Amino acid sequence: GESVGLHLPTLSVQEGDNSIINCAYSNSASDYFIWYKQESGKGPQFIIDIRSNMDKRQGQRVTVLLNKTVKHLSLQIAATQPGDSAVYFCAEILYNQGGKLIFGQGTELSVKP
Amino acid sequence: NAGVTQTPKFQVLKTGQSMTLQCAQDMNHEYMSWYRQDPGMGLRLIHYSVGAGITDQGEVPNGYNVSRSTTEDFPLRLLSAAPSQTSVYFCASSYGAGVNYNYGYTFGSGTRLTVV
Numbered sequence: 001g002e003s004v005g006l007h008l009p010t011l012s013v014q015e016g017d018n019s020i021i022n023c024a025y026s027n028s029a030s031d032y033f034i035w036y037k038q039e040s041g042k043g044p045q046f047i048i049d050i051r052s053n054m055d056k057r058q059g060q061r062v063t064v065l066l067n068k069t070v071k072h073l074s075l076q077i078a079a080t081q082p083g084d085s086a087v088y089f090c091a092e093i094l095y096n097q098g099g100k101l102i103f104g105q106g107t108e109l110s111v112k113p
Numbered sequence: 114n115a116g117v118t119q120t121p122k123f124q125v126l127k128t129g130q131s132m133t134l135q136c137a138q139d140m141n142h143e144y145m146s147w148y149r150q151d152p153g154m155g156l157r158l159i160h161y162s163v164g165a166g167i168t169d170q171g172e173v174p175n176g177y178n179v180s181r182s183t184t185e186d187f188p189l190r191l192l193s194a195a196p197s198q199t200s201v202y203f204c205a206s207s208y209g210a211g212v213n214y215n216y217g218y219t220f221g222s223g224t225r226l227t228v229v
Contacts, residue, residue, distance in 0.1 A: 034217055034218075036220075042222060042223075043117075043203050043205075043220035043221055043222050043223050044156070044203070044205075044220045045220070046217040046218070046219070049217055089155055089156070098161065098163050098169055099144055099163060099207075099209060100146065100158060100161045100169075100171060101146060101158070101161075101205070101207075101218050102158060102172070103148070103155040103156040103157070103158075104155055105154070105155045106154070106155045
């Protein structure tokens with residue numbers, strides 16, 4: 001079926017360490033993936049995206065890796081800061097279903113000073 | 114450029130009442146969607162639209178209606194509110210599926226709805 005899920009619901013890291021948030025998806029037809037950050041009381045905020053014809057994409061302090069063989073993607077945050085504390089969602093766009101955006105469960109990242 | 118605007122920010126309804134959650138975007142986005150987010154959970158798709166006059170059901174459409182008469186607006190109607198519809202509702206918009214488009218959806222700040 002169509003679902004995007006996360007391996008871990010919570011992640012606690014020390015300030016300055018690198019964070020890795022994982023996500024599994026089940027729809028092999030998915031062509032486009034997005035990571036969102038959601039702070040308390042706010043709407044999701046776009047972080048980085050990746051298309052299925054790529055296996056890695058880098059942004060500012062963030063990197064997304066895509067492994068289509070095992071239907072897995074990850075978000076790496078370098079030198080994690082207290083401001084990175086939030087819930088992170090992976091999401092996929094289903095082009096074969098009108099381009100709708102489907103979210104995974106979410107991982108809460110807590111950064112300890 | 115206001116982005117995605119949702120009104121109201123907070124609402125309390127009695128069981129059985131109806132209401133409309135408003136969503137407007139000024140980015141000329143074709144795609145618009147409504148999600149609900151329950152505590153400790155992800156966002157679930159209620160309804161979505163790929164353009165004016167076109168709507169479709171998402172994962173949890175029951176109890177909700179939508180229409181898309183203009184590109185800018187995508188209201189969500191609760192026909193007869195139930196306590197199970199207590200949630201935070203998010204509206205989102207995107208340019209849509211095109212070769213040179215940014216596919217990322219932009220989200221509003223949400224409407225917190227309580228049904229008593």
